[in-house]
Amino acid sequence: MNVLIVGAAGYIGGAIATAAQRAGHEVAGLRHPGGHTLPEGVKAVDGDLTDAASLTIAAKGFDRVVHVGPPLGEETDLAGVDALTASGVPVIYTTGAAVLGSEPSDEDTDPDPHPLIRWRAEAERRVLAAGGQVVRPGMVYGNGGGLIAGLLAPKAAEQGVGVYIGEPGVRWPVVHAEDLADLYVTVLDRTEPGIWHGMSETVRLDELAAALGEGRTASWPLEEARAEIGGIADLFVLDQQISSTKTRNHLDWHPAHTSLLDWLRTQS
Known part of the structure; x- marks a missing residue:
């Protein structure tokens, strides 16, 4: 086409x-x-x-x-x-x-x-x-772009710990x-x-922070995050459990990358 x-x-x-x-x-x-x-x-x-x-x-x-x-x-x-x-x-x-x-x-x-x-x-x-x-x-992650490479990894390097916004336990599809x-x-x-x-899987953002911070994490208070990155900070406290089963079954879609945390280990 x-x-x-x-x-x-x-x-x-x-x-x-x-x-x-x-x-x-x-x-x-x-x-x-x-x-x-x-x-x-x-x-x-x-x-x-x-x-x-x-x-x-x-x-x-x-x-x-x-x-x-x-x-x-x-x-x-x-x-x-x-x-x-x-x-x-x-x-x-x-x-x-x-x-x-x-x-x-x-x-x-x-x-x-x-x-x-x-x-x-x-x-x-x-x-x-x-x-x-x-x-x-x-x-979205990989290929040198996305929020991980553009925000979360640099923030972890700056702070010396992996950061998550707000409370622990928030889940996101990736x-x-x-x-x-x-x-x-x-x-x-x-x-x-x-x-x-x-969406290939769901990850906890505090576990992602731990992977980026080599086991060390800290909460980034929401108000402070808003002041630095704007309204997008509010999305980081939205806990989501979203299925892609229909997409996988109807389109025969089988993601090759099924573990963000394992993928991160290969990048170090």
């Missing part, structure tokens, strides 16, 4: 672009003037997430659009979704675990989004109504970037609307 990736120059989008090319697809990436360099072999298509009309034009002629661009706010994000679906091209839209609440949940659970990204549940609804797909990744990219490639073949969970 001929696939346009919104966010192809980013961490997740770059992995998807590589996996899609490997699977034999022609891949293009949305790029605004002065934007980041796209991965090798990815054709640049002019467009800007803040200019909805440009997105409709950019999507025309493609077989699929994969949207893994960053959230920019309710008005901009919803206008962008509407513009992409208006092209008539099926859209694969990315939200995340935070669109669900703290109760045990799966692909069929109604969204209960965290206030930080409350509008993304509406974005999901619009994409599905237009015949598209929704992918909800867990925390997934390796390459496993997630393989899931997107599988979803490209879907023709009916669906919600898919890109």
Whole structure:
């Protein structure tokens, strides 16, 4: 297929672009003037997430659009979704675990989004109504990016201990970037609307902190974390148990990386 990736120059989008090319697809990436360099072999298509009309034009002629661009706010994000679906091209839209609440949940659970990204549940609804797909990744790691490499590991190095925000015991779903990219490639073949969970396992954030701090941990008070990293700190106290069983069974998706803590040991 001929696939346009919104966010192809980013961490997740770059992995998807590589996996899609490997699977034999022609891949293009949305790029605004002065934007980041796209991965090798990815054709640049002019467009800007803040200019909805440009997105409709950019999507025309493609077989699929994969949207893994960053959230920019309710008005901009919803206008962008509407513009992409208006092209008539099926859209694969990315939200995340935070669109669900703290109760045990799966692909069929109604969204209960965290206030930080409350509008993304509406974005999901619009994409599905237009015949598209929704992918909800867990925390993505591996390939040198993500919150672990960009925030948690540097914080552990700075403090001399692994840190977790708030109270111990909070659980998060996680997934390796390459496993997630393989899931997107599988979803490209879907023709009916669906919600898919890109989550290989659930980890306790205090146990992740222990792995990063060589057994030493400390709580990072929520107020202090908010002052340093902003509202995203509130997501770190959201305890989540999210199943990906439906995704695995329906799409025959089998992540190769099934233990984040074991993976961390191989990085040292």
